[in-house]
Amino acid sequence: MNGWNSTDSRLFSWTYDSPEAGSPDRNEALVYFMSQEEAPPPLLRQELKDAIVGLSEAKVFAAGRGEAEVLPTLGFNPYPQIIIAGLGPSGADAQAWREAAAAAVRKALARGIGKLAIMTDSVGKTESDPLTRIRALTEGFMLGSYYRQTYKKTAPSRVLLEQVKYYVTDKAEEAKLQDAIQTGCIYASATNYARDLTNTPGNAFVPETMASEAKRLAEAYGLECAVLDDKQLLEQGMLGLYNVGKGSIHPPRMIVLKYQGLPEWKNVLGLVGKGVTFDTGGISLKKADGMDEMISDMGGGAVLLGVMKAIGEMKPQVNVLAVIPSAENMPSDRALKPGDVISTLSGKTIEVTNTDAEGRIILADGVTYAKQLGAGRIIDVATLTGAVLVSLGDLATGAVSNNDAFMKELLQAAERSGERLWQLPAYPEYKEALKSSVADIKNSTVNRWAGAITGGLFIGEFAEDTPWIHLDTGGTAYLLKERGVDPEGGTGAMVRTLLHYIVH
Missing domain, CATH: 3.40.630.10 (Zn peptidases)
Structure with missing residues (x-):
C-alpha cells in the first residue's frame, strides 16, 4: 500500500513494500542510518557491509552525528548507490534523526542525487517512536536541502530534492503516518x-x-x-x-x-x-x-x-x-x-x-x-x-x-x-x-x-x-x-x- 502526503505530494511518499520491489533510476539512492555501536545494516549484501566497515577502519565514516557517505552498490543492490548516515551514540533522539537526514540529503545533492528512498528502521536502538522518527526525518530532509538564493548573472547549477520515499515496516496507521509527514513538512517549510x-x-x-x-x-x-x-x-x-x-x-x-x-x-x-x-x-x-x-x-x-x-x-x-x-x-x-x-x-x-x-x-x-x-x-x-x-x-x-x-x-x-x-x-x-x-x-x-x-x-x-x-x-x-x-x-x-x- 502506498500513500502521498497531502501538503507536498510532489516530494514525500511512503510504501510498505520492500526496496527490492522498486525500479530505481540512476538519480536515486537508498538511505540507511547507523548508530556508532551497531554493525552495518543487516539488510545489505555482505559486500556492501564490508565496504562500510572499510570506511570505518579508514576513519572516513564513524557513524557520528552529521556524518554521511555515498557508496556505489556495483550491482549488489537494486539501487545504484546507497547513502549511510550517522546517528551518533546508540539511543538516537529525534534531533539526531533530523541531523542525519540533513547530512544525507546534502551529500546526495552534492553528488547529483535528487531522489531518496529511506530505510526508517535501519537501526535497532532508538529513543524515538516510528512516527516521531518519520516526522523528524521529514524536517531534516527539507531543512538540509535548503539553498540560499543567489543573484549571480549565471545561476549556479544545482540539483534539487525531487522525491523522498519512506520504506515503512511497522504498519503504522495511515492517517497518523500522513500527519507525521505533513506536520514535518509544514514546520520545515515555515523555517525555510x-x-x-x-x-x-x-x-x-x-x-x-x-x-x-x-x-x-x-x-x-x-x-x-x-x-x-x-x-x-x-x-x-x-x-x-x-x-x-x-x-x-x-x-x-x-x-x-x-x-x-x-x-x-x-x-x-x-x-x-x-x-x-x-x-x-x-x-x-x-x-x-x-x-x-x-x-x-x-x-x-x-x-x-x-x-x-x-x-x-x-x-x-x-x-x-x-x-x-x-x-x-x-x-x-x-x-x-x-x-x-x-x-x-x-x-x-x-x-x-x-x-x-x-x-x-x-x-x-x-x-x-x-x-x-x-x-x-x-x-x-x-x-x-x-x-x-x-x-x-x-x-x-x-x-x-x-x-x-x-x-x-x-x-x-x-x-x-x-x-x-x-x-x-x-x-x-x-x-x-x-x-x-x-x-x-x-x-x-x-x-x-x-x-x-x-x-x-x-x-x-x-x-x-x-x-x-x-x-x-x-x-x-x-x-x-x-x-x-x-x-x-x-x-x-x-x-x-x-x-x-x-x-x-
Missing part, C-alpha cells in the same frame, strides 16, 4: 521561508516590503492583517518605532497579523518580532566589519511570518497575534540621536544613550500594542544583542522571562523541536543599570555588563505584569558556517520551537 526572508538583501527588503509580505500571507491563509504607516504611528503615539525609523528614506511600519482559531478572542498568545530590515547602528554607527550581516536584523520578524504561515496552513484551535514593528536604522539629518528623550505608546519615556540599541525601543511599542490588542501572554523574538553571542556563542538562543511556569513550557517545546534555548537570570538588581535620571528608563547601560539580560529586561518593563518571554537570537538567527540542520546565513531559529509550543 523565514530563512529566505532573513537572507534577502537590505536593498530588496525594507519595512514596506515586510508589510506587503504580511499582507500576502494574510490573503493566502485567511489571516487578518493591519499595517500602520508612519503618519498613523505619530497619531497613535508609537513614537519609539517612529523615532527609530525616521532617519531612513524608507519609513517605518507597524505590522499586525491575527489568527483566531477559537470562538472568542481570549487566551491570546502575542508574538512580537523585531523587524529592523537593516541596522547601521544609526548615529552610533557600527564598525564596517560584519555590518553586511545586519540584513538579518529582521530575523525576529521573519520568524513570526514563518510561524503565522504554518498556523495558517494547520488551522489549530488557538488565538495568536503577531506584531512586527519594522524600521530601517539609518544615520541622517533626521535620525534619532544619543541624548534624545522620546515617548512610547505606553506613555513611558526613554533616554536614548545609544542609537544602536534600537531594537528594544521598537519592541517596547510592539509589546504595548500587543497588550492593547488582547494578548494575555507575550513572547518577543529579536536579534537583540551581540552580548548573547558572547554569553552563549551561536549555539543557543538566550531567554529572559518574568514567569517561570511560562518559561518552562517554552523550554519543553524547544527540547521537542531540537532547538537550543537557555534561560538567563532576571534578578531585580540587573534593572538598576537601566535607571535614568531624565526619563523612565534608558536604552543602554554604561558598562554593558550582562548586556543580553539588561536588553531583555528593558523590553520586560513594557510587558509589566503580563506573562512574558524574550528570545534573543542574536547568535542563532544567522550563521557564518553550516551546522546540523542549519545552513550558512539565515536559520529561521525559533520557528519550530514556537510552533511546538503553540500547536503541541
Whole structure:
C-alpha cells in the first residue's frame, strides 16, 4: 500500500513494500542510518557491509552525528548507490534523526542525487517512536536541502530534492503516518521561508516590503492583517518605532497579523518580532566589519511570518497575534540621536544613550500594542544583542522571562523541536543599570555588563505584569558556517520551537 502526503505530494511518499520491489533510476539512492555501536545494516549484501566497515577502519565514516557517505552498490543492490548516515551514540533522539537526514540529503545533492528512498528502521536502538522518527526525518530532509538564493548573472547549477520515499515496516496507521509527514513538512517549510526572508538583501527588503509580505500571507491563509504607516504611528503615539525609523528614506511600519482559531478572542498568545530590515547602528554607527550581516536584523520578524504561515496552513484551535514593528536604522539629518528623550505608546519615556540599541525601543511599542490588542501572554523574538553571542556563542538562543511556569513550557517545546534555548537570570538588581535620571528608563547601560539580560529586561518593563518571554537570537538567527540542520546565513531559529509550543 502506498500513500502521498497531502501538503507536498510532489516530494514525500511512503510504501510498505520492500526496496527490492522498486525500479530505481540512476538519480536515486537508498538511505540507511547507523548508530556508532551497531554493525552495518543487516539488510545489505555482505559486500556492501564490508565496504562500510572499510570506511570505518579508514576513519572516513564513524557513524557520528552529521556524518554521511555515498557508496556505489556495483550491482549488489537494486539501487545504484546507497547513502549511510550517522546517528551518533546508540539511543538516537529525534534531533539526531533530523541531523542525519540533513547530512544525507546534502551529500546526495552534492553528488547529483535528487531522489531518496529511506530505510526508517535501519537501526535497532532508538529513543524515538516510528512516527516521531518519520516526522523528524521529514524536517531534516527539507531543512538540509535548503539553498540560499543567489543573484549571480549565471545561476549556479544545482540539483534539487525531487522525491523522498519512506520504506515503512511497522504498519503504522495511515492517517497518523500522513500527519507525521505533513506536520514535518509544514514546520520545515515555515523555517525555510523565514530563512529566505532573513537572507534577502537590505536593498530588496525594507519595512514596506515586510508589510506587503504580511499582507500576502494574510490573503493566502485567511489571516487578518493591519499595517500602520508612519503618519498613523505619530497619531497613535508609537513614537519609539517612529523615532527609530525616521532617519531612513524608507519609513517605518507597524505590522499586525491575527489568527483566531477559537470562538472568542481570549487566551491570546502575542508574538512580537523585531523587524529592523537593516541596522547601521544609526548615529552610533557600527564598525564596517560584519555590518553586511545586519540584513538579518529582521530575523525576529521573519520568524513570526514563518510561524503565522504554518498556523495558517494547520488551522489549530488557538488565538495568536503577531506584531512586527519594522524600521530601517539609518544615520541622517533626521535620525534619532544619543541624548534624545522620546515617548512610547505606553506613555513611558526613554533616554536614548545609544542609537544602536534600537531594537528594544521598537519592541517596547510592539509589546504595548500587543497588550492593547488582547494578548494575555507575550513572547518577543529579536536579534537583540551581540552580548548573547558572547554569553552563549551561536549555539543557543538566550531567554529572559518574568514567569517561570511560562518559561518552562517554552523550554519543553524547544527540547521537542531540537532547538537550543537557555534561560538567563532576571534578578531585580540587573534593572538598576537601566535607571535614568531624565526619563523612565534608558536604552543602554554604561558598562554593558550582562548586556543580553539588561536588553531583555528593558523590553520586560513594557510587558509589566503580563506573562512574558524574550528570545534573543542574536547568535542563532544567522550563521557564518553550516551546522546540523542549519545552513550558512539565515536559520529561521525559533520557528519550530514556537510552533511546538503553540500547536503541541
